[in-house]
Amino acid sequence: MPLDENRLVDLMVELRKTLMRKNALYRDAVFSFGEYGILVRAWDKIVRLRTLLEALEASDDPAEVPVPRDEIEKSIDDAWKDLAGYAVLGLYYRRHVAREKDREVAAS
DSSP states (O other): OOOOHHHHHHHHHHHHHHHHHHHHHHTTGGGTTHHHHHHHHHHHHHHHHHHHHHHHHHTTOTTTOOSOHHHHHHHHHHHHHHHHHHHHHHHHIIIIIHHHHHHHHHHO
């Protein structure tokens, strides 16, 4: 299936809304520990995705995973969205936050 630009735009709009909503709640805390802090948060999402995908594979056996399949599916979507958000925030940090800090250091 080819990449559909309209669907991609819809996903990007959703991601933007999520980033702005979370930033309103947490302020700029994601930038507190720089790129490595963002990387750690992204890694946490990768580990969560792996766990969720494994749970999804086992979800046909209720003894293995006592969580409904639709809840696992929603959690996977949320984790992918969070991971994409951290990637965007990493780029934002490099292009804007870190450069601003460099300018401040150079000016002092």
